[in-house]
Amino acid sequence: MKKFSFSQLLFIILFIFIFSKNDYKEPETTDPGYEELLKWGLENSLNITSKIRFIKDVDTKRYVAKNLIPEDDLILDIPPSCMMNIDKSLALLNSKKFRKAFNDYTEEDKKSTEVLQDEHHVDQAFMAYILYIVDHKKKSYEKNKNKFYEFFKPIYYMFEDNLDSLPFYYSSEQMRFFLNTSFGSVFEILNRYINEEVTIFEKKIFKKTVLFEDYLRFRIFTIQKSYEVNGTINIVPFLDYIKKDFKSVNCDYKIENGHIIVKAKQNIFPGEELILRPITISNQHRFIFFGETFDEILDKFQSFNIPTIIPHFLTNKKIDFDVDSLGAKTRTDLGEIDFYKGMINVYKKFAKSIQEDDSEEGACNLILKYIEKIRNNFNYIKIEDIRNAFYKKKDIENVQRILEGEKQFLDRRISILKIYIKNLKYRQNEKPDYSAEDVNDL
Numbered sequence: 001m002k003k004f005s006f007s008q009l010l011f012i013i014l015f016i017f018i019f020s021k022n023d024y025k026e027p028e029t030t031d032p033g034y035e036e037l038l039k040w041g042l043e044n045s046l047n048i049t050s051k052i053r054f055i056k057d058v059d060t061k062r063y064v065a066k067n068l069i070p071e072d073d074l075i076l077d078i079p080p081s082c083m084m085n086i087d088k089s090l091a092l093l094n095s096k097k098f099r100k101a102f103n104d105y106t107e108e109d110k111k112s113t114e115v116l117q118d119e120h121h122v123d124q125a126f127m128a129y130i131l132y133i134v135d136h137k138k139k140s141y142e143k144n145k146n147k148f149y150e151f152f153k154p155i156y157y158m159f160e161d162n163l164d165s166l167p168f169y170y171s172s173e174q175m176r177f178f179l180n181t182s183f184g185s186v187f188e189i190l191n192r193y194i195n196e197e198v199t200i201f202e203k204k205i206f207k208k209t210v211l212f213e214d215y216l217r218f219r220i221f222t223i224q225k226s227y228e229v230n231g232t233i234n235i236v237p238f239l240d241y242i243k244k245d246f247k248s249v250n251c252d253y254k255i256e257n258g259h260i261i262v263k264a265k266q267n268i269f270p271g272e273e274l275i276l277r278p279i280t281i282s283n284q285h286r287f288i289f290f291g292e293t294f295d296e297i298l299d300k301f302q303s304f305n306i307p308t309i310i311p312h313f314l315t316n317k318k319i320d321f322d323v324d325s326l327g328a329k330t331r332t333d334l335g336e337i338d339f340y341k342g343m344i345n346v347y348k349k350f351a352k353s354i355q356e357d358d359s360e361e362g363a364c365n366l367i368l369k370y371i372e373k374i375r376n377n378f379n380y381i382k383i384e385d386i387r388n389a390f391y392k393k394k395d396i397e398n399v400q401r402i403l404e405g406e407k408q409f410l411d412r413r414i415s416i417l418k419i420y421i422k423n424l425k426y427r428q429n430e431k432p433d434y435s436a437e438d439v440n441d442l
Contacts, residue, residue, distance in 0.1 A: 031056050033157035040154035047077035062273055063241045069268040075251060076238060076262040083234035084152060086123040089130050092148035101205050102126050108200050120233035124222040125197045131218040155237050159221050165291030165395055168216060174389050180377055182304045183284050183402050190288060194219055223289045229255055236260060244278035246296040251276045283405055293401040299408040304334040308346055313373045314366060321353045334413050340420060343367050364421045375410040378403060
């Protein structure tokens, strides 16, 4: 009997494995909405490999490898003709009313006192309104053979109905876990901003009632499904069906000549789900707009915004201290490495008002007490309470990650502040050395 070397055996096992995987077959599924979207994409120059299959589950729609996809194989080539942006939308609508409205909305946004880090929010908000109004009046747009409706009708399949895992749809009982947290502050600001968008559309631009819940749905989608391509924000179809995760990443994407190109990062075997690395903004952002969080970015924050001071966290005394008079210093971003420097003068005034040490060290000790109080509030949140308030495992894990990330972040900030206070004490106790001769006496 012929004997095989170890390397030959390994090759035979791998050969059998690959070919057995090639025989893998997912259950055949048909989905009219996706079939229409795919047909539309192909008619508009989409290039998509035949080696993947679309699978619709209860909660997800996803791409799975049907055949072996070798490393560096093209999976998707999504051209500009398949993307939706504000210029294309206005051109297809061909409406002077909408063009004027977009210009008016742009000017109104400049008056806003809210500062958003997203430079594309104006385009996204107006595209959300267009999607909302066309959806509400689709019979009219269909009857009049509106070019926007006729062209983009298939992409409405991308927009899910079930958004229960997003905090916008949480109950007040569920949101209570985020009281006095940075996440709670960020969510409140974003929610208020979207409400202001609706108010501007209602009162100043179109002067017609906007159903907030319906607008909100499309506003979320303009963030979920948007990619910046050559400086312009675009709603991009098909990419949604590739899972986003840090584990088992097997795809990469890049932008070339306005196209989004997705290729296999490694061999992808039949039955394997396609996975792209997510855009690592922060768990806060992923949670608010995507309903997902990751261990890999547990304590990654764009900012960590909290009230600069909450007097009743620090004293039970009745005092005359007007927090609102602090103006821009009403809130502090703990994301700044020397965050305490912007708080010291506020706490000196507060210390004086409660007749305590108003030196720099005294102020810093009060800041430390305040941040420790915020940190210790997390100790009252029990996992049993979270499990009782949420039903899905995914939602429970999302809430736990948000809270755990904040705890770890605050622990680091407390350590930074303690080191600063220690150095303050050291400098105060350090005696000057007069033993060295003055240069001027030489």
